[in-house]
Amino acid sequence: MSFMKDISLLVKNNFLSGIDVLSRRAAQITVEIQQGERTNYNKVLDLSSGDLHRGGIKPITFVRQVLAACFYPALLEDDSLPLDVKQRAKILLSECDGGSIGSYTDSSGIAKIKLCVSQYITRRDGGVPSSPDNIFIKSGSQTALMIMLKLLIRSKDSCQTGVLIPVPTYASFTLALEEQGAAIIPYHLCEEQGWTLHVEELRKALLTGRKTCNPVALYICNPGNPTGHIQSRKSIEEVIRFAAEERLFILADEVYQSCVYGDDTEFYSYKKVLSEMGSTISSTVELASFNSVSKGFMGECGLRGGYVELVNLDPAVREYAQRLFSTRSCPPVIGQIALDLMADPPKPGDPSFPTFSEEAQSIKNMICKNTGRIQEVFSELPGISCQPLKAGFFVFPCLHFPPKAIKWAKKRQMEPDMLYCLHLLEETGLHVRPGCEYGQRKDSHHIRLFVATQQDIMEDALQRLKTFHMRFMKEFS
Template structure:
């Protein structure tokens, strides 16, 4: 037993768990979306609320895709059904529309004891998985979908980490490598660090609107094969943080590449309804895979992720999501089912919400019109803000912004003067930039280094979620700050 004397005379034992004796893989985890800059933003908010004087009146958080926090309104129908499911006495309330009631009844009937308080099956509620399968079939113009291949998840993150967990094995030069895009959503790098897998970077082509080039995939894969065992290829489409929407051709090329190189495909498709740019359209990997014929559709292993958190729903707090697995080996599938059973089940309210997303009010039902109106309003506002963001940022000398074709983010390239880069302040230049922006304007963005970027380039990610008037202020402030910053360090 180790003791050390403490000032008050009470002997204090050395701690069992210290930074030096904790899990080293956890230490390697980084997650910029909620990193130091966000912590500082929260401090500033607290200081403001305590009356401290700042050069700004409020902190505007454009760091995270948190739609409702930015004023996006929930879909009325969804919330009515959730209220009915939470407190079924409301089924006798005549002010609730009949279609909301019938949805609630159906969900409750699938819950043990007719209560959302019961555990569901670990794979998710049976009827919800059937609804998800029907939704996917509709979305993919009739490509069949087996409910048995649907797993409900605690947000998409949960599914992504679970699938990565299955894939990781080997040591040293045979250690599993996972290909991820750079820039990437840092859940991927965080999960790979924690699992001790090798992160294989492939770079998106910023010059071609963040497109995915097969030659770059090949380069990245060939290099990785020198030192690890690449097993899976992760794609985010529409892109996070880069906002691009992949063409059908590109998806086909990626699938061909995965088949040729024997890579497991992981398609993060949580922004599937967030497509704004003219000429762009969402194509699911599943659909393209099946259109390529049985040589591909019978063999390529694919998992696709979706969530209640994005699109027109923005219901992040409910942690709803699903994944669909295609061509997963049956023994591995049994292991997956066993693995998810340890955590019992995804949150049932999130499952209920997922059910509503895949089975919204239909034409002729009392809530249909309102639902369509609300959905359209939200998606149109996002489209407008996507355009506005791109336009304003591109008026700033030293900022260059690709079109925000989809998702909820812009990821502009920023020119940081040499003098600022060389400033030795213990921070990466884009962190220095964003931290200064925060302190001077109250605007919270995430530095590009948190997502990965080509060496020598700098970016930030900002969401397009703030209400239009606030977004305009934000963009103006960013513009002014950038000009001032450039002057200051030139």
């Protein structure tokens, strides 16, 4: 039977290093296709990462026009660009030293853009004040998060610093924590209840963690990656109360805040909820909230722009944070400008507004349609269950493998979902990620699929997945 073709061996021989086996194999297959060595499919479909443009989504025109004009100011005289594009580019250039985006900026970002971001936050949170002094722009939210970890993790203590992180969570964050010398304290999200975060789970994890390390921070990803869930206001309140009781610093990764689907679903920021919990709590719980230009509908991952807002930091700690943020080189000016455009997009009445809102809406519609199709296809397939997608860019369905499939994987010393993903890639060209990379309950298995891709690509992907999955389940039943 074809599944016995030993991919595990292929993996071991070709990918000695073990770094991202799947991605390397996908790249190899692409070369094989180009060289005519593959006939069963003509293209690798990549639903492995949260990258809108890779998934065929066109960039937002307003964003690209402003950026092009900033690069090449001769375009400011060009009649084909809308007036608001040219005005915005002029304002932004006037904030750059020497009128050039090629100049260094302040290492925490251009003052005007920090102000723009703080105003966006105030609007988002219905008036809760935000100060540009607490905004630090870096080349992506992950870079800002790494600096915060650097601040929180004390490498010289005899007792390791602990950070509570959800299971599942995205792999690069776990790697970064390990690299910085933190002890990872996992807490499980409740899949059966749509990946809900239960405070009892946090408490249990903390108690266990305290036996071996010094827990100082609680990392939250809301909306969730890879889980596609979003926390309710009540759930956030409970988490904040817990953090207050246990004196934990909250790291709130809120990069998917603008990607929320369904009428009954609303994003509440940790900062907003915190601000309404009474002064004992609202003025004491330390919080860092992250956002990015990569994960909204702009999807400008390659520009590298993100920020952190710091709330309630002890003045001495804040001073040290400022120092850490300022010893690093300035964030890419282009990423900063993209943040400005994200925080202050065209408004009704602006020349660019109709196109802008149409483009943004069509991306949202596309994701909703994709999600509907995914649920439809999954509901017909044996051995797959999937929590509804409420927000973000991913679904994380559970695969209920037959015992024979598990045994087959065990024999090859690989995780069953990894082996599933490798075979799926090998046989259909569809590249998705295995749950074992994100962490999951013992003996449960998942895959992660990117949903924000063109509908025809999604349809193609679902057909490949369906064909493969049916054959797989039959083979091992």
